[in-house]
Amino acid sequence: xxxxxxxxxxxxxxxxxxxxxxxxxxxxxxxxxxxxxxxxxxxxxxxxxxxxxxxxxxxxxxxxxxxxxxxxxxxxxxxxxxxxxxxxxxxxxxxxxxxxxxxxxxxxxxxxxxxxxxxxxxxxxxxxxxxxxxxxxxxxxxxxxxxxxxxxxxxxxxxxxxxxxxxxxxxxxxxxxxxxxxxxxxxxxxxxxxxxxxxxxxxxxxxxxxxxxxxxxxxxxxxxxxxxxxxxxxxxxxxxxxxxxxxxxxxxxxxxxxxxxxxxxxxxxxxxxxxxxxxxxxxxxxxxxxxxxxxxxxxxxxxxxxxxxxxxxxxxxxxxxxxxxxxxxxxxxxxxxxxxxxxxxxxxxxxxxxxxxxxxxxxxxxxxxxxxxxxxxxxxxxxxxxx
Amino acid sequence: xxxxxxxxxxxxxxxxxxxxxxxxxxxxxxxxxxxxxxxxxxxxxxxxxxxxxxxxxxxxxxxxxxxxxxxxxxxxxxxxxxxxxxxxxxxxxxxxxxxxxxxxxxxxxxxxxxxxxxxxxxxxxxxxxxxxxxxxxxxxxxxxxxxxxxxxxxxxxxxxxxxxxxxxxxxxxxxxxxxxxxxxxxxxxxxxxxxxxxxxxxxxxxxxxxxxxxxxxxxxxxxxx
Numbered sequence: 001x002x003x004x005x006x007x008x009x010x011x012x013x014x015x016x017x018x019x020x021x022x023x024x025x026x027x028x029x030x031x032x033x034x035x036x037x038x039x040x041x042x043x044x045x046x047x048x049x050x051x052x053x054x055x056x057x058x059x060x061x062x063x064x065x066x067x068x069x070x071x072x073x074x075x076x077x078x079x080x081x082x083x084x085x086x087x088x089x090x091x092x093x094x095x096x097x098x099x100x101x102x103x104x105x106x107x108x109x110x111x112x113x114x115x116x117x118x119x120x121x122x123x124x125x126x127x128x129x130x131x132x133x134x135x136x137x138x139x140x141x142x143x144x145x146x147x148x149x150x151x152x153x154x155x156x157x158x159x160x161x162x163x164x165x166x167x168x169x170x171x172x173x174x175x176x177x178x179x180x181x182x183x184x185x186x187x188x189x190x191x192x193x194x195x196x197x198x199x200x201x202x203x204x205x206x207x208x209x210x211x212x213x214x215x216x217x218x219x220x221x222x223x224x225x226x227x228x229x230x231x232x233x234x235x236x237x238x239x240x241x242x243x244x245x246x247x248x249x250x251x252x253x254x255x256x257x258x259x260x261x262x263x264x265x266x267x268x269x270x271x272x273x274x275x276x277x278x279x280x281x282x283x284x285x286x287x288x289x290x291x292x293x294x295x296x297x298x299x300x301x302x303x304x305x306x307x308x309x310x311x312x313x314x315x316x317x318x319x320x321x322x323x324x325x326x327x328x329x330x331x332x333x334x335x336x337x338x339x340x341x342x343x344x345x346x347x348x349x350x351x352x353x354x355x356x357x358x359x360x361x362x363x364x365x366x367x368x369x370x371x372x373x374x375x376x377x378x379x380x381x382x383x384x385x386x387x
Numbered sequence: 388x389x390x391x392x393x394x395x396x397x398x399x400x401x402x403x404x405x406x407x408x409x410x411x412x413x414x415x416x417x418x419x420x421x422x423x424x425x426x427x428x429x430x431x432x433x434x435x436x437x438x439x440x441x442x443x444x445x446x447x448x449x450x451x452x453x454x455x456x457x458x459x460x461x462x463x464x465x466x467x468x469x470x471x472x473x474x475x476x477x478x479x480x481x482x483x484x485x486x487x488x489x490x491x492x493x494x495x496x497x498x499x500x501x502x503x504x505x506x507x508x509x510x511x512x513x514x515x516x517x518x519x520x521x522x523x524x525x526x527x528x529x530x531x532x533x534x535x536x537x538x539x540x541x542x543x544x545x546x547x548x549x550x551x552x553x554x555x556x557x558x559x560x561x562x563x564x565x566x567x568x569x570x571x572x573x574x575x576x577x578x579x580x581x582x583x584x585x586x587x588x589x590x591x592x593x594x595x596x597x598x599x600x601x602x603x604x605x606x607x608x609x610x611x612x
Binding site: 052056058060061096097098099223224225237239244318319323330332334336345353356357358361386 | 468
């Protein structure tokens, strides 16, 4: 076998005491299979170049090979930590393309499942970030809560990770009263846990000092690099698709809970530092809890069982872009139909993809250990980059 | 309550048509830009988002148009939210679709431009929006669109020495990559060949391979009886 070909954007030979090191692809803190080629002099890096594609599964190509409805399980694999919102993005794009109606109850179930999944996704993000920085204890705390959410979602749709719950035209299963009570009990249990988590780690002095002022991403830089979701809001941009371009039933829910988009305030150091990104996700837990409560209340007013209007002989022509607020931010799904049963072209633009494009620039002058903090604070999930 | 009251930002969203008119008014290149209205299909016929189309002959003016979209304060498209290349093999073009969004005004527009399929070349927008850097690399990798002036146009997802651009409609995967086969036999085919090889063997072998024989086999007094 011939020698591996790998081109770098910076092909110059290392100068002075500079070393070129390989971090990953199998590295515990790279959040999946990602590789960084790090140029470093001692502990200070001059650059960390991401080498992605190890988890590339050609999901966009698969979309061209199966029908609109049959592609739904594959969307779970776009982001396996928060699969519901990827389901939602695909369903929304196809419904927009075909001008398909969706029953209100299905919209509520989408909101409830999305928000529960956001809670469990942030459990991974926050727990893993703390662990990457050497604080092992918060990780099992967060995973314990995630386990509760997994149990709830399993009861709702039969799966714990890749849900395949949303459908083109609705959702797969209705909730039961017993399940509704379980979710409410979980929320009652979870709210004090957020406060406990804050005491344990968010405002822990060692942790705050480790992250304050680290890897600051300014407002303009965040927008120009296309950061989305919590990363964007941590940099001080008050933009959340759920509030600003409301979809599903968020427009009915958010005013009822006095929604105010949380934004980074630089409480520990500067606006847009790694601590802001951590704190912001904790805040999102709080808001998700309120959204689920309100949605579980409002769903009572919708007729039971009306959860799916499945399209028949669905062969749309045209194109549509749909955006949903995933756990890793604004996920855009673009779908083109040519009058056949399959999508002619499908595209997912995800939060991690844009965030990863920023890493090389942000890594200049960082310590090697801070690279771990940077990618953890951006909440990067490898399959979302590679798809 | 509207979105405005929720987040109280300074937003005055324009409709796609108003965006187009504003853009066309500031342009010296008349007739190059056309507006394609939002179309709602009947039944499941499908629908189309409104978009601005840049004539294929004027693809070279793309950076100027994009710069106006970004810098005009009434438009202020500060977020390149998506870039897609679509291979329309029957029309022999590759269509680039840019989706822009403005955080200041909360409005959105799609801009499309056709490139010749044989030599799809267009100017890079990485200088306007840094987020274009990776998106252009991805479209180059998967569809072979060459973005001129891109600071670092290399493959992003596929290996550097991969042959071809996999999202092209006429792409055929090579049988092997670096000696590794790119296909593998279906497990079902393996099972069938195993079954054939042992068709005359003891019943136990067949049962482990394919599960219990169906009743019709047993009544025939074959190997399963």
